[in-house]
Amino acid sequence: MGLHLTPEEIYSVNHSALKDAVVNLGGGFCTGEIISREGLLLTNHHCGYDYIQSHSTVENDILTMGFWAQTKQDELPNEGLFVQFLVRMEDVTDQVLRGVKDHMSEDERNEMVGKAMAEIQAEAKGTTSYDVVIKPFFEGNEYYLFVYETFHDVRLVGTPPESIGKFGGDTDNWMWPRHTGDFSLFRVYSAPDGTPAKYAPENVPLKAKYHCQYRWTVCRKTTLPW
Numbered sequence: 210m211g212l213h214l215t216p217e218e219i220y221s222v223n224h225s226a227l228k229d230a231v232v233n234l235g236g237g238f239c240t241g242e243i244i245s246r247e248g249l250l251l252t253n254h255h256c257g258y259d260y261i262q263s264h265s266t267v268e269n270d271i272l273t274m275g276f277w278a279q280t281k282q283d284e285l286p287n288e289g290l291f292v293q294f295l296v297r298m299e300d301v302t303d304q305v306l307r308g309v310k311d312h313m314s315e316d317e318r319n320e321m322v323g324k325a326m327a328e329i330q331a332e333a334k335g336t337t338s339y340d341v342v343i344k345p346f347f348e349g350n351e352y353y354l355f356v357y358e359t360f361h362d363v364r365l366v367g368t369p370p371e372s373i374g375k376f377g378g379d380t381d382n383w384m385w386p387r388h389t390g391d392f393s394l395f396r397v398y399s400a401p402d403g404t405p406a407k408y409a410p411e412n413v414p415l416k417a418k419y420h421c422q423y424r425w426t427v428c429r430k431t432t433l434p435w
Contacts, residue, residue: 214227220298222297225418225419226419227419228294228295228419229243229294229295229417229418229419230242230243230244230417230418230419230420230421231243231295232250232292232293232294232397233292233293233357234250234252234256234290234292234363234395235256235290235291235292236291236293239252239253239256240252240256241256241292241395242421243397243415243417243419243420243421244420244421244422245417245420246416246417246420247396247414247415247416247417248396248397248398248399248414248415248416248417249366249394249395249396249414249420250292250363250394250395250396250397251392251394251421252392252393252394252395253391253392253393254368254369254371254374254375254390254391254392254393255374255375255379255391256393257365257368257393257395258272258375258393260287260290260365261276261365261368261393263287264276264285264365271368272371273370273371273372274370275367275368275369275370275373276365276367276368277366277367277368278365278366278367281396281414284364284365284366284396285364285365286362286363286364286408287363287364287365287395288408290361290363290395291359291360291361291363292359292360292363292397293340293357293358293359293360294357294358294359294360295355295356295357296339296356296357296358297355297356298353298354298355298356299333299353299354300351300352300353300354301329301343301352301353301354302350302351302352302353304325304329305322305325305326305329305343305352306322306325306352307325308321308325309321309322322349322352326343326352329343329354330342330343330354333354333356334356338358338404338405339356339357339358340356340357340358340359341354341355341356341357342354342355342357343355358405359405360397360398360399360405360406360415361405361406361407361408362397362398362399362406362407362408362409362412363395363396363397363398364395364396364398365393365394365395366394366395366396367393367394368392368393368394369390369392369393373389373390374389374390374391374392374393375389375391376388376389376390376391377389396414396415397414397415397417398412398413398414398415399412399413399414399415399416400412400413401413403415403416
Protein backbone atom coordinates (compact mmCIF):
# COMPACT_ATOMS: atom_id res chain seq x y z
CA MET A 210 0.00 0.00 0.00
CA GLY A 211 3.02 2.27 -0.33
CA LEU A 212 4.41 2.06 3.21
CA HIS A 213 8.18 2.47 3.08
CA LEU A 214 9.05 2.09 6.78
CA THR A 215 11.32 -0.82 7.65
CA PRO A 216 10.48 -3.12 10.58
CA GLU A 217 13.37 -1.51 12.48
CA GLU A 218 11.84 1.93 11.98
CA ILE A 219 8.52 0.70 13.39
CA TYR A 220 9.87 -1.23 16.38
CA SER A 221 13.37 -1.29 17.80
CA VAL A 222 14.66 -2.05 21.30
CA ASN A 223 18.05 -0.39 20.80
CA HIS A 224 17.04 2.69 18.78
CA SER A 225 14.14 5.15 18.82
CA ALA A 226 11.37 4.10 16.47
CA LEU A 227 7.72 4.67 15.65
CA LYS A 228 6.72 2.80 18.82
CA ASP A 229 8.21 5.72 20.78
CA ALA A 230 5.69 8.12 19.23
CA VAL A 231 2.58 6.02 19.92
CA VAL A 232 1.11 5.89 23.43
CA ASN A 233 -1.67 4.25 25.35
CA LEU A 234 -3.78 7.02 26.86
CA GLY A 235 -5.36 6.42 30.24
CA GLY A 236 -4.86 2.66 30.29
CA GLY A 237 -7.95 1.83 28.23
CA PHE A 238 -8.64 1.52 24.52
CA CYS A 239 -7.47 5.02 23.56
CA THR A 240 -4.19 5.70 21.79
CA GLY A 241 -2.39 8.90 20.88
CA GLU A 242 0.56 10.09 18.82
CA ILE A 243 3.37 12.42 19.88
CA ILE A 244 3.49 15.14 17.22
CA SER A 245 6.21 17.49 18.45
CA ARG A 246 9.62 17.49 20.10
CA GLU A 247 7.93 18.92 23.20
CA GLY A 248 5.52 16.12 23.96
CA LEU A 249 2.43 17.42 22.13
CA LEU A 250 -0.09 14.58 21.93
CA LEU A 251 -2.86 14.09 19.38
CA THR A 252 -5.78 11.83 20.24
CA ASN A 253 -9.51 11.51 19.58
CA HIS A 254 -12.02 13.99 20.97
CA HIS A 255 -13.94 11.19 22.66
CA CYS A 256 -10.73 9.99 24.32
CA GLY A 257 -10.26 13.38 25.95
CA TYR A 258 -13.98 13.92 26.51
CA ASP A 259 -14.16 13.27 30.27
CA TYR A 260 -11.16 15.50 30.95
CA ILE A 261 -12.48 18.29 28.74
CA GLN A 262 -15.79 18.02 30.59
CA SER A 263 -14.05 18.12 33.99
CA HIS A 264 -12.65 21.58 33.18
CA SER A 265 -16.01 22.92 31.96
CA THR A 266 -18.06 25.24 34.12
CA VAL A 267 -21.21 27.28 33.61
CA GLU A 268 -19.05 30.37 33.22
CA ASN A 269 -16.44 28.69 31.00
CA ASP A 270 -18.02 25.75 29.16
CA ILE A 271 -15.04 24.58 27.13
CA LEU A 272 -16.83 21.35 26.20
CA THR A 273 -19.39 23.38 24.26
CA MET A 274 -17.19 26.26 23.15
CA GLY A 275 -13.80 24.60 22.69
CA PHE A 276 -10.46 25.52 24.25
CA TRP A 277 -7.00 26.51 23.05
CA ALA A 278 -4.14 27.22 25.44
CA GLN A 279 -2.32 30.32 24.27
CA THR A 280 0.82 29.50 26.25
CA LYS A 281 2.15 26.40 28.01
CA GLN A 282 1.22 28.06 31.30
CA ASP A 283 -2.43 27.94 30.16
CA GLU A 284 -2.41 24.17 29.60
CA LEU A 285 -4.73 22.39 32.02
CA PRO A 286 -3.59 19.48 34.27
CA ASN A 287 -5.75 16.36 34.47
CA GLU A 288 -5.75 14.36 37.67
CA GLY A 289 -5.59 10.62 37.01
CA LEU A 290 -4.71 10.87 33.32
CA PHE A 291 -1.52 9.13 32.22
CA VAL A 292 0.20 7.89 29.08
CA GLN A 293 2.26 4.75 28.60
CA PHE A 294 5.16 4.39 26.17
CA LEU A 295 6.12 0.88 25.10
CA VAL A 296 9.75 0.28 26.05
CA ARG A 297 9.93 -3.28 24.72
CA MET A 298 7.94 -6.47 24.22
CA GLU A 299 9.04 -10.08 24.34
CA ASP A 300 7.60 -13.52 23.63
CA VAL A 301 7.77 -15.33 26.98
CA THR A 302 5.55 -18.28 26.06
CA ASP A 303 8.21 -20.90 26.76
CA GLN A 304 9.00 -19.48 30.21
CA VAL A 305 5.33 -19.15 31.20
CA LEU A 306 4.37 -22.66 30.09
CA ARG A 307 7.57 -24.43 31.17
CA GLY A 308 5.99 -26.13 34.19
CA VAL A 309 2.61 -26.89 32.59
CA LYS A 310 1.81 -30.60 32.04
CA ASP A 311 -0.93 -32.18 29.93
CA HIS A 312 -2.43 -34.02 32.91
CA MET A 313 -2.94 -30.83 34.97
CA SER A 314 -6.42 -29.62 35.86
CA GLU A 315 -7.42 -26.14 34.74
CA ASP A 316 -6.96 -24.80 38.27
CA GLU A 317 -3.49 -26.35 38.52
CA ARG A 318 -2.53 -24.95 35.14
CA ASN A 319 -3.75 -21.47 36.06
CA GLU A 320 -1.82 -21.57 39.33
CA MET A 321 1.37 -22.65 37.55
CA VAL A 322 0.97 -20.02 34.84
CA GLY A 323 0.19 -17.27 37.35
CA LYS A 324 3.27 -18.08 39.42
CA ALA A 325 5.52 -18.10 36.35
CA MET A 326 4.10 -14.79 35.12
CA ALA A 327 4.68 -13.12 38.50
CA GLU A 328 8.32 -14.29 38.57
CA ILE A 329 9.00 -13.14 35.00
CA GLN A 330 7.36 -9.75 35.61
CA ALA A 331 9.36 -9.18 38.79
CA GLU A 332 12.62 -10.03 37.04
CA ALA A 333 11.81 -7.75 34.07
CA LYS A 334 10.95 -4.83 36.36
CA GLY A 335 14.00 -5.20 38.59
CA THR A 336 14.80 -1.86 40.23
CA THR A 337 13.31 0.24 37.43
CA SER A 338 10.17 2.39 37.61
CA TYR A 339 8.73 0.62 34.57
CA ASP A 340 5.31 -1.01 34.53
CA VAL A 341 5.48 -4.64 33.42
CA VAL A 342 2.61 -6.87 32.34
CA ILE A 343 2.29 -10.25 30.63
CA LYS A 344 -0.76 -10.77 28.43
CA PRO A 345 -2.10 -14.06 27.02
CA PHE A 346 -2.82 -14.42 23.30
CA PHE A 347 -4.55 -17.12 21.25
CA GLU A 348 -6.60 -18.50 24.16
CA GLY A 349 -3.58 -18.78 26.42
CA ASN A 350 -1.35 -20.59 23.93
CA GLU A 351 1.09 -17.66 23.69
CA TYR A 352 2.22 -15.07 26.26
CA TYR A 353 3.90 -11.73 25.63
CA LEU A 354 5.64 -9.46 28.10
CA PHE A 355 5.17 -5.70 27.72
CA VAL A 356 7.36 -3.12 29.47
CA TYR A 357 5.96 0.40 29.68
CA GLU A 358 7.18 3.78 30.92
CA THR A 359 4.27 5.71 32.43
CA PHE A 360 4.00 9.51 32.61
CA HIS A 361 1.36 10.97 34.94
CA ASP A 362 1.48 14.68 34.07
CA VAL A 363 -0.68 15.11 30.96
CA ARG A 364 -2.23 18.53 30.28
CA LEU A 365 -5.03 19.64 27.98
CA VAL A 366 -3.78 21.92 25.20
CA GLY A 367 -6.74 22.26 22.85
CA THR A 368 -10.08 20.92 21.74
CA PRO A 369 -12.66 21.94 19.16
CA PRO A 370 -16.25 22.54 20.31
CA GLU A 371 -18.23 19.38 21.07
CA SER A 372 -20.42 20.08 18.01
CA ILE A 373 -17.32 19.52 15.86
CA GLY A 374 -15.38 16.95 17.88
CA LYS A 375 -18.38 14.71 18.58
CA PHE A 376 -20.37 15.40 15.41
CA GLY A 377 -22.37 12.30 14.53
CA GLY A 378 -22.07 10.90 18.05
CA ASP A 379 -21.01 7.43 19.11
CA THR A 380 -23.28 5.67 16.63
CA ASP A 381 -21.53 7.23 13.66
CA ASN A 382 -18.17 6.76 15.36
CA TRP A 383 -18.51 2.98 15.34
CA MET A 384 -20.86 2.34 12.39
CA TRP A 385 -20.26 4.86 9.61
CA PRO A 386 -17.55 7.00 8.03
CA ARG A 387 -17.73 10.45 9.62
CA HIS A 388 -16.94 13.98 8.55
CA THR A 389 -15.95 15.34 11.94
CA GLY A 390 -13.11 17.02 13.82
CA ASP A 391 -12.69 14.08 16.21
CA PHE A 392 -9.49 15.18 17.92
CA SER A 393 -8.10 16.78 21.04
CA LEU A 394 -4.60 17.87 21.97
CA PHE A 395 -2.68 17.21 25.17
CA ARG A 396 0.95 17.59 26.23
CA VAL A 397 3.04 15.12 28.20
CA TYR A 398 5.24 16.57 30.94
CA SER A 399 8.18 15.05 32.80
CA ALA A 400 10.39 16.00 35.71
CA PRO A 401 13.23 18.36 34.70
CA ASP A 402 15.56 15.36 34.34
CA GLY A 403 13.19 13.69 31.84
CA THR A 404 11.85 11.03 34.17
CA PRO A 405 8.14 10.40 34.86
CA ALA A 406 6.62 12.53 37.62
CA LYS A 407 3.23 13.45 38.97
CA TYR A 408 1.93 16.96 38.20
CA ALA A 409 4.16 19.71 39.53
CA PRO A 410 4.62 23.34 38.39
CA GLU A 411 8.33 22.73 37.84
CA ASN A 412 7.74 19.88 35.38
CA VAL A 413 8.78 20.47 31.77
CA PRO A 414 7.42 19.32 28.39
CA LEU A 415 8.61 15.82 27.57
CA LYS A 416 11.61 15.70 25.24
CA ALA A 417 10.20 13.10 22.86
CA LYS A 418 12.46 10.38 21.49
CA TYR A 419 10.37 10.28 18.31
CA HIS A 420 7.49 12.33 16.97
CA CYS A 421 5.12 12.41 14.04
CA GLN A 422 4.78 15.34 11.67
CA TYR A 423 1.36 15.45 10.06
CA ARG A 424 1.67 16.03 6.35
CA TRP A 425 -0.10 13.40 6.85
CA THR A 426 1.77 11.05 9.07
CA VAL A 427 5.53 11.32 8.63
CA CYS A 428 7.50 10.41 11.75
CA ARG A 429 10.92 11.75 12.53
CA LYS A 430 13.55 10.87 15.09
CA THR A 431 14.28 13.57 17.68
CA THR A 432 17.90 14.32 18.53
CA LEU A 433 18.16 14.30 22.30
CA PRO A 434 20.67 16.56 24.11
CA TRP A 435 21.88 13.61 26.17
